[in-house]
Amino acid sequence: MNYESGNYEREQLALPGEAAAPPGRARRAAVVVAIVLVLGLLFFVMGHKKHGTADGGPAQAPSVTVIAPGRQVVDHAVQATGTLAARREMPVGVAGEGGRVTRVLVEPGQWVAAGQVLATVDRSVQTQTAESLAAQIKVAQADATLAQSELDRAKALVANGFVSKADIESKTATRDAAAARVRVAQAQLAQQRATNGRLDIRAPAAGLVLTRQVEAGQIVSAGSGVLFRIAMAGELEMRASLAEQDLAALHVGARATVTPVGQTQSFAGQIWQLAPVIDPATRQGVARIALRYDPALRPGGFATAQIVGGASTVPMLPESAVLSDARGNYVYIVDGANKAARRDVKTGPVTDQGVSITGGLSGTERVVVAAGAFLAPGQTVKPVLQKAG
Structure with missing residues (x-):
């Protein structure tokens, strides 16, 4: 009774004038239609993709930003560390027979003239x-x-x-x-x-008193050692320690910028003497950088220096353009056919303007600025030229 009533209800749902379709046949027809639609969509997508890659059409080529770097004048800088000192330090002691010191007339930090009395002896x-x-x-x-x-x-x-x-x-x-x-x-x-x-202890030349090691009432003699230290004319220097290969690239007169530790202020100077020998233990030499007197420069302090060893005209690239792997540093350039090509390069000093390229580029190439790591040699790209800064 129930089966017959169920068939009766499905028969009642058929459209007027149509015979009721068996339920199994309807489901099979729906599945076939779905399969046909999926196959058609896949055929359309694959055929369109095949058509795009075969023609090398720009619609499928990725857009990359490129730059023609040209050539710029770049200073070759050498970083060094060292200590500050008097350029010509004059140790002052007892020149005569000595005796009891009656007065000390100067203090560290004072300027003295040549022959000025620093201390008197009874x-x-x-x-x-x-x-x-x-x-x-x-x-x-x-x-x-x-x-x-x-x-x-x-x-x-x-x-x-x-x-x-x-x-x-x-x-x-x-x-x-x-x-x-x-x-x-x-x-x-x-x-x-x-x-x-x-008997009077006098300054041998004009300069700045650096240290005082004597007090009134003290008995001094020729064996008492150094009582005062004076920087001749107040001239200072930085004694920068450099590796021998860096020392060989410098010359007397090279410009330098010295920054004492703990300060943000920098001071201009220049090399006035290069060490004629290399320390066999450390394989380093000393470059002496002349500095003008400034109260912020304290002999004995530690400082860093950036020394300009010379200048050259080379291409400059953003750091993002230079890649590296086991073979070394390289960049991607875009040739006349808009295809990416790997170019091995040699890099130089890194400055605020970017990375200097000392070999591998002439400066006229179109270099990929970014996304080079996602490119493959020979891949077609759509270059977007960026103006060199």
Whole structure:
């Protein structure tokens, strides 16, 4: 009863004038139609793709940004580290016999003139010695005056026969000896005064006082060592340590920029001396960079330097354009047929403007700026030229 009623309902759903289709046949027809539609769509897509790749049409070629870099002047910079120091440092110690320091007249950081007194040493004993020698000069001068007077009187009497020629010669010798003793006494006094003058510790040349290692009341002598250090004329330098291959590429007069550690301010300088020898232990040499005095430059401090060793005209590329693999550095260029081609290159210094190319490019090529890693040699691309910066 139920089966018959179900058939009756399906028969009632058929359109007027149509016979009711068996249910299995309808499902099979729907599946066949779906398969035909899918096959047709696949045939259309594959046929369209085949048509595009065979013709090499631009519709399927990826767009890539390219640049013609040209050539730019690039400075070859060498990075170095080193210490700051006085270009000509003058150690000052005791030049005389020394003694007790009575006053210290300068402090580190002060400028001094040539011959200026830095510290004084007690000279009470030496002063008395000088006065004694001055008195001896007067005694010797008196003896010389008396000897000259006796010689003059003897010469006046020799004509009358009262004095012999032998007496004249004797008195002449006495006069000459007295005069010589005067000169000896004068020389001794001058020597003592010079010695007294060396008791004061003086600056050998004008410059900047760097250190002071003496205090009032201290006993000093020639063995006391260095009491002051002075930078001649306040001139400073950086002693940059460089590998021997970098040192060979530099020359006297090369420009440099020095930045002390802990500071953002940089100072301009230039190389004034290159080390004539290489340290066999470190395989490094020293480039001495002359600097003008500035309070921010403190001798003994650490600094970095960027030294310009020369300049050349080379192509410059953005860093994104340069790729690398086991074979080395390379770029992709786009040839006249708009196909990508690998080009091996040699890179130079990296600057704010990009990577300098020292070999492999002339600068007239169309170089892929980005997405080179996704290209394959011979692949057709659609180049979009970017203006070189």
